[in-house]
Amino acid sequence: MSDATTTDLYEVTMATAYLEEGMTAPATFSLFVRDLPPGRGFLVSAGLESALDFLSTFHIGPEDTRTFAEVLHRPPSDLAALTGLEFTGEVRAVPEGRVVLAGEPLLEITAPLPQAQLVETYVLNQLSHQTAIASKAARCVLAAAGRPVVDFSLRRTHGPEAGFQCARLGAMTGFAGTSNVAAAAACGLPAIGTMAHSFVEAFASEEEAFRAFARTHPGPVTLLVDTYDTERGVRTAARVLSDLECGPGSAVRLDSGDLGALAARARTILDGAGLPEVRIVASGSLDEYAVDRLVRSESPIDIYAVGTRVGVSADAPYLDSAYKMVQYDGRPVMKLSAAKVTAPGPKQVYRRPGHPDLIALSDEPPPPHSVPLLETVMRHGQRTAPRAALQECRERLTADLTELPHSARLIEHPIAPKAVPSASLTALTQQVRDCLRVLSATDVHTGPASSSAGRSCPQAAAGPDRPEQGRRRGSCL
Template identity: 55%
Template sequence: MTGGLLTDLYELTMAASYLRRGMTGPATFSLFVRDLPPDRGYLVACGLEDCLTFMESYRFAKKELDYLREEQRFDPATLRALEKLRFTGDVSAVPEGRVVFSGEPLLEVTAPIAEAQLVETALLNHLTFQTAVATKAARCARAAGAARVIDFSFRRTQGIDAGLAVARASYIAGFAGTSNVEAARRHGIPAVGTMAHSFVEAFPDEEAAFEAFTADFPDRTTLLVDTYDTLGGVRTAIRTALRADGPGSLTGIRLDSGDLGALSVQARHLLDEADMSSTRIVASGGLDEYSIAELTAAGAPIDVYGVGTKMGVSADAPSLDSAYKLVAFADRPVMKLSTGKATAPGAKQVYRGTEGDVIALRDEPAPGGSRPLLVPVMRNGRRVSPAEPLTRSRDRCAADINTLPARVTRLRRPETGAVALSPRLEQTRDELRAELLSRVHRLRSHA
């Protein structure tokens, strides 16, 4: 969704002031996550694609300008300026799927300050939400070991748009598919699904329901077995399959309640006894990385985990401590001193080397053997390249996570990756802070 009013009122108010005063000098804003949530050692960058679409199409429609004139009493000169306004800036960003750590810019915008300010809300929104969810999903996928994980979250994500974004983010993070059909269509993600309890209940009994489903979908028969009694359901599923096309005709069974570890062992035993060792066991019901890790550790014979709500809203960390901060304006670095929220000044680059990451000023040379994480993604308001295939972001994510040490990937109280500031960035920050503090003290002594 795009539109000039998809922003906070203060962005428009400030933009009006900047435009009126001819303050069109380039500003650089840096978007980063200050501190990671307690049980996160890394983040998976996600949401860039929606940011680029938003910036490229940013403009004010007539009804939006009418609203600003009639309800917000914007003056004619400002409205004329807004009518012409487009996003014309340069943007560098970390590509989707890349692993990043706290304090590292995910994206930097350099643009006339009014433009840079107006897109703040949407940029923060997309990157905060999608990075939180991609990170949660990566944890689930990793916890499942060799088992596959699929996205079942659509019914309880925070909105329909959110459901589409979650399916995409979780696929980047390593999920094998999604139940969300529109997301599957739009992004080319494998669509997956089984049946609901209501299907079983709509027939006179479970056996009749299983027979109908097996007849209608002989090539993808996954039967939900826990509507009345789980192991009874497994036996009914086996009987139905044997009566239909034999042992190979049952693709899978799904367990959705009870003790998934114990039930999967018992179900596996029944299936193997019936010569159905290729029938997969799908488990679902309130799962997240913590419960999946327990099942994996216990050796539960589960082939596919359907993960829903807790991943889809990133339940234990539904937001990130993200910020979009002015770091340079009209060629001078800036920073704020607000308690607990001080920023580091200047346009930046992050260099990743074997010793960890270094956040540096953008014009510093790369340390030997390191590579820059931020790449140019937009110039003069236009993308520099088309959207990359989702599989490329997905491969990047898998490769990045594979390089992380266990102390960073562990689920509980991990360490975060090593991040240092370059000596020049530290010096710039210290000098500017000293200058600002001395000004504050001068003002205090006048008060």
């Protein structure tokens, strides 16, 4: 089986029906987050590179078709039309590292309808998970206020792949390194680690453990000092570091207790031992909220190691994300479900200094002094550019965060900016909505024999200033 089978069953059943009905015209699907989670003033776009990797190699082979048939309890011949299907479409997306807001498309896919439908699950999974983690990580960097943050999340992430992604996303948002060896090697990140309490417990004394570790790893070392008594552990570490002359660049790590108070006491002990250059690393159930409190209390912590709470985005572990069709065969479509209304038509988001982001139709002229967020990243199923470097993503994020209002960057009680729709998008939305309601009412009164299928509503796509577009797009239903 290939990754093509990593999908929800209804993607397969819908795609099969589309193929049987000859519905292979281009469809545009938009992926966006309806509302930001509580406690978030912004999101950081992430997961695009994984999605593009998937799309560029998407292919349904005979074994995949047999798998689909098996779970549907049908003969493979019933699903033969799926065999050989590849992704040949276009992708427009917000590059990784850019700040995005609620309602703004992170990605739009335009492809033959069966293709665009079949890739939904995987693409939505990658962008939703990674955007949630990247947003959490970026807030940790903001909270640390210039102090290094490192990733210790691997042991409790939801699987090794998620752990790898957390390490990469941490680096993308400004982390100084990761404990994840595979991610460090693959992504060129600094590998950072210390010792576990078991190492200390394996020796007859804490001092023996520290000396053995320092002898084995010449150069800067970090000693875990809270296995037994933290203050005594700091004193022992200070003695070992002084005796072995490995102070510069070395550190002691605090992993439990009142980290602020213990850090203050550790700093006094280290300075008193003539080791002002030895740093203090804090870990243990840290996230941006804890880091923010420690920083604001002026705790003398030099490095923050964040793990579980960041690796699973504990306070906001999912995003209210959606992948919805907005156009099929040239006609705009939308959903009218309560609280889940979507806006029709392919879109572009324009960032405007001093003004709210503008969500516009993709073929609208850009507002003055604006920057479009969505870029064409794939044509005919192939990438249009090499994979973005992490440094490039970090630079995008730094620039976007600088432009964000201070209230959006707050760790406690942030206020998220809101994007606004353009006049043309608002007009199109209303016209399609009105058309759908008229046709729905007609169906109710006339019954199935006079179904509205195939009826046209050309005015739905044409705003007051968009007659050409209306004629080109045709019906709304």
